[in-house]
Amino acid sequence: MTMHFTSAPRLSDGVIEREFVLGGVPGVLWTPVTASPDTPVPLVLLGQPGGFGLQRMRARLAGRARACAAQGFAAVAIELPGAGERPPLPGAAEARTDLVRALAAGEKPGEDVIDRLILPLVDAAVPEWQRTMDAVLALPEIGERVGISGGVIAVATRLAAVDPRIVAAGLFAGSYVPRATFAEARRITIPVHVLLQWDDEGNDRAMALELFDAFASAEKTLQANLGGHTGVPAFAAEDAARFFARHLGSASG
Structure with missing residues (x-):
């Protein structure tokens, strides 16, 4: 599958930004100006919340990408299934309605509701991320080591479990x-760094702790x-940056 770049490279703060489409899925690739075939750089997959859309999250993603570039990493983000201009996932609206209804009633969402909302x-998303890795890692300025950062934790967990290219x-x-x-x-046996906001109103804390234990x-x-x-x-981002610096380095080696 061929990656088609749809915009001319734009330079900002030492970062080259290129929009692309791969198999009908839009995305953005950011690379530090230091990246070259002689000095290929590691890659970070930038996850994002489900349903928000790439353009809505663009400024925040670009900020995270610039932080990656400052460490000598490339970064890539793609439009998630059902987000942006992509067609909605079957059953997602109904599952989200059921989730909101349960939360409004002060109830814990049932496993069936969570499965219907998240598993599709x-x-x-996971095969699309793998195709994105195939295309980006084929670029000569991108090295072999890949990390994944943020996004829907169930997507990241599946991706890390099935794709050995992800090392952190x-x-x-x-x-x-x-x-x-x-x-x-x-x-999953690769190094893992999990950020938990203790009072996150949209997070089941016990479930998050159970997943970390798993x-x-x-x-x-x-x-x-x-x-x-x-x-x-702010220091949480600094700690995450140190985590990736330990496990990705700054060149493919």
Whole structure:
């Protein structure tokens, strides 16, 4: 599958930004100006929340990409299934309505609701991320080591479980998790860094802790901070950056 770049390279703060389409899926690739065939750089997959859309998240993603570039990493983001201009996933609207109804009633969402909301997204998104890796890693300025950062934790967990190219996972415990994800977590042995906002109103804290416990990694870190979903302290990003620096380095080697 061929990656078609749809915009001329744009330079900002030492970062080259290129929009692309791959198999009908839009995305953005950011590379530091230092990246070249002689000095290929590691790649970070930038996850994002489900349903928000690439353009809505563009400024935040670009900021994360610039932080990656400052460490000597390339970064890529793609439009998730059902987001932006892409057609909605079958049953997603009904599942989200059921989730909102349960939360409004002060009830814990049932496993069936979570499965109907999250699993179709995981099933569709993971192969698209793998095709994106195929295309980006074929570029001569991109090295072999790949990390995944943020996004829907069930998507990142499945991707890390099935694709050996990913060598480090920085995860955000901010969404509900299907039971199938726990079995996938037990297959993961790469280093894992999980950020948990302790008072996140949209997160099941007990479920997040259970998922962290399920990871089979010899090196795994849980960083829990007081505050809600949008109250992530600045130092948390610095800690995540150090995590990727340890496990990705700055060149493919």
